[in-house]
Amino acid sequence: MSNRSLKILVVEDSKALASTYKQVLEVESHKVTVTYDGKTELEIYEKELKKGFVGKTPFDIIISDNSMNEMNGREAAKVIRSFVPHQKFFFVTGEKQLILDEFDVDGKTMDVEEKPISMRLFLKKNKSSYSIRADYHIKT
Numbered sequence: 001m002s003n004r005s006l007k008i009l010v011v012e013d014s015k016a017l018a019s020t021y022k023q024v025l026e027v028e029s030h031k032v033t034v035t036y037d038g039k040t041e042l043e044i045y046e047k048e049l050k051k052g053f054v055g056k057t058p059f060d061i062i063i064s065d066n067s068m069n070e071m072n073g074r075e076a077a078k079v080i081r082s083f084v085p086h087q088k089f090f091f092v093t094g095e096k097q098l099i100l101d102e103f104d105v106d107g108k109t110m111d112v113e114e115k116p117i118s119m120r121l122f123l124k125k126n127k128s129s130y131s132i133r134a135d136y137h138i139k140t
Contacts, residue, residue, distance in 0.1 A: 006060040006126070010034045011041045011076070012092075013068040021063060024119055025126065033059075038071030045080055057087045061126065065115075066093040074102050090125055092117050 012018035022032045048058030064073040091112040099112040
């Protein structure tokens with residue numbers, strides 16, 4: 001598997017955990033943007049969309065918690081997927097069942113793991129993104 005750099009959005013209300021994710025991913029040479037709630041996630045995503053990602057998603061993967069202030073991860077994912085259906089999400093949450101109930105978790109464009117997650121599994125899940133980078137058409 002090649003070691004391609006991914007553009008990743010981390011959405012996690014625990015600043016300590018978000019910082020850990022960012023550090024671990026940057027060691028792997030990924031470009032990481034961090035935010036702490038679903039509302040800001042949408043603002044960042046929309047700003048990136050305006051840059052004109054023709055045929056691609058603005059982020060290779062969004063790593064998100066579910067339970068957050070302002071807007072939860074599920075709500076933000078539904079909005080994002082309404083205009084970019086193949087945006088890849090990886091939820092790391094204490095509410096795994098809520099994600100399983102809400103989305104078709106296929107391990108490709110939607111995946112979920114329960115908190116706490118080992119960094120080994122965290123990296124393994126993100127490395128799977130190398131071979132399934134999201135190069136899909138965006139609904140306009």
